[in-house]
Amino acid sequence: MEFLLSPREFTMIEHTFHSEEPLVLESGQVLKSYHLAYTTYGLLNPDKSNAIWVVHALTGNSHAAEWWEGLIGDGKFFDPASHFIICVNLLGSSYGSTNPLSVNPDTGQSYFYDFPQLTPRDLAASLEALRIHLHLSQIHTLIGGSLGGQVALEWAVELGKKLKNAVILASTAKTSPWVIGFNEAQRMAIESDPSWGSHTPEAGKKGLETARAIAMLSYRHPGDLKKKQTDTEEKLEDFRAASYLRYQGQKLAKRFNALSYWTLSKTMDSQDLGRNRGGAVAALQCIEARVLAIGVNTDLLFLPEESQFIAENSKRGQYKEITSTAGHDAFLIEFEQLSALLTSFYQE
Ligand SMILES: CC(=O)SCCNC(=O)CCNC(=O)[C@H](O)C(C)(C)COP(=O)(O)OP(=O)(O)OC[C@H]1O[C@@H](n2cnc3c(N)ncnc32)[C@H](O)[C@@H]1OP(=O)(O)O
Ligand SMILES: N[C@@H](CCO)C(=O)O
Numbered sequence: 001m002e003f004l005l006s007p008r009e010f011t012m013i014e015h016t017f018h019s020e021e022p023l024v025l026e027s028g029q030v031l032k033s034y035h036l037a038y039t040t041y042g043l044l045n046p047d048k049s050n051a052i053w054v055v056h057a058l059t060g061n062s063h064a065a066e067w068w069e070g071l072i073g074d075g076k077f078f079d080p081a082s083h084f085i086i087c088v089n090l091l092g093s094s095y096g097s098t099n100p101l102s103v104n105p106d107t108g109q110s111y112f113y114d115f116p117q118l119t120p121r122d123l124a125a126s127l128e129a130l131r132i133h134l135h136l137s138q139i140h141t142l143i144g145g146s147l148g149g150q151v152a153l154e155w156a157v158e159l160g161k162k163l164k165n166a167v168i169l170a171s172t173a174k175t176s177p178w179v180i181g182f183n184e185a186q187r188m189a190i191e192s193d194p195s196w197g198s199h200t201p202e203a204g205k206k207g208l209e210t211a212r213a214i215a216m217l218s219y220r221h222p223g224d225l226k227k228k229q230t231d232t233e234e235k236l237e238d239f240r241a242a243s244y245l246r247y248q249g250q251k252l253a254k255r256f257n258a259l260s261y262w263t264l265s266k267t268m269d270s271q272d273l274g275r276n277r278g279g280a281v282a283a284l285q286c287i288e289a290r291v292l293a294i295g296v297n298t299d300l301l302f303l304p305e306e307s308q309f310i311a312e313n314s315k316r317g318q319y320k321e322i323t324s325t326a327g328h329d330a331f332l333i334e335f336e337q338l339s340a341l342l343t344s345f346y347q348e
Pocket of ligand 2: 059329
């Protein structure tokens with residue numbers, strides 16, 4: 001077969017999975033039908049042993065080779081020339097999968113504020129439905145950071161021996177009150193927007209800018225802002241740190257919507273790997289895969305000790321740490337360290 005595209009273009013393919021099977025949620029609610037947008041890079045080999053499943057973070061999308069370009073791509077650690085890489089836009093997110101702006105089959109109208117609560121375990125169940133649909137009998141590596149790490153952990157428990165390696169970055173087995181507090185402050189900002197409550201895609205957009213500004217302070221570290229945002233000239237106001245946060249808020253509000261953000265922040269809050277499983281340790285003990293938990297030394301949101309807890313309580317777990325001034329977002333930035341940590345993990 002003559003491929004008309006260049007090797008790289010050939011390897012990236014966009015798909016949509018339409019599930020007609022209902023998704024029964026942890027809350028007891030039912031998502032009657034849903035669709036998942038997902039991107040694949042590379043080809044599954046004959047024995048299906050080269051599947052790398054990537055789970056994106058809160059505002060991520062399925063284009064993993066874009067936002068993780070230092071880790072995924074031609075000549076990178078996960079190379080489509082030898083790996084089959086798949087990344088799904090998580091349920092609730094506005095990058096192509098079913099979300100609050102999607103049409104509710106019961107009403108024929110968009111869900112808006114009637115969209116059901118989703119937990120990381122619900123999102124993992126939707127990924128499992130796609131895995132079954134793809135007849136993917138085994139997964140070489142399941143890798144995700146932050147919210148993506150929460151979903152990956154939930155799925156790793158259910159996958160049993162079908163999963164060989166789980167790589168969990170800057171995440172947790174049970175969301176801390178600290179993270180819940182940050183997310184609640186962000187939802188308060190969104191809810192304070194006068195447009196919140198309206199049935200328009202723009203609802204809460206201005207509040208989302210403030211929510212992102214709050215979030216950025218948890219995703220970075222004082223040393224990071226000191227390095228990048230210290231003012232050189234003497235001034236009384238209009239500081240660099242102020243314009244940076246305003247900019248980041250505007251930048252997110254241009255590419256994401258407040259309803260998805262509000263929904264997925266509640267998803268992040270609800271993570272409890274041990275729920276109905278006898279506690280987090282018992283749940284971690286059910287993971288058959290090798291587990292690499294990677295913390296960030298300056299992460300003020302998902303603390304390094306939460307990654308250490310995952311490693312210490314998994315049957316085949318180990319902990320490694322990224323050293324960075326970037327804080328929580330280092331898992332999206334420190335590609336050289338990530339590649340080195342992964343190299344040593346797979347060599348063992
Ligand atoms: C397109 C997508 O991302 S799709 C979704 C997938 N993305 C994800 O999963 C992660 C979402 N992305 C992120 O969290 C962040 O962008 C990261 C962590 C990946 C990258 O962070 P960094 O590269 O450190 O960028 P940083 O946070 O320093 O911001 C740099 C930006 O702020 C701007 N900036 C820096 N300082 C200031 C300032 N004082 N005032 C105004 N703007 C400023 C820069 O010009 C730059 O703008 P640009 O992004 O338009 O080029
Ligand atoms: N800053 C990243 C990670 C958050 O955990 C995002 O916006 O998705």
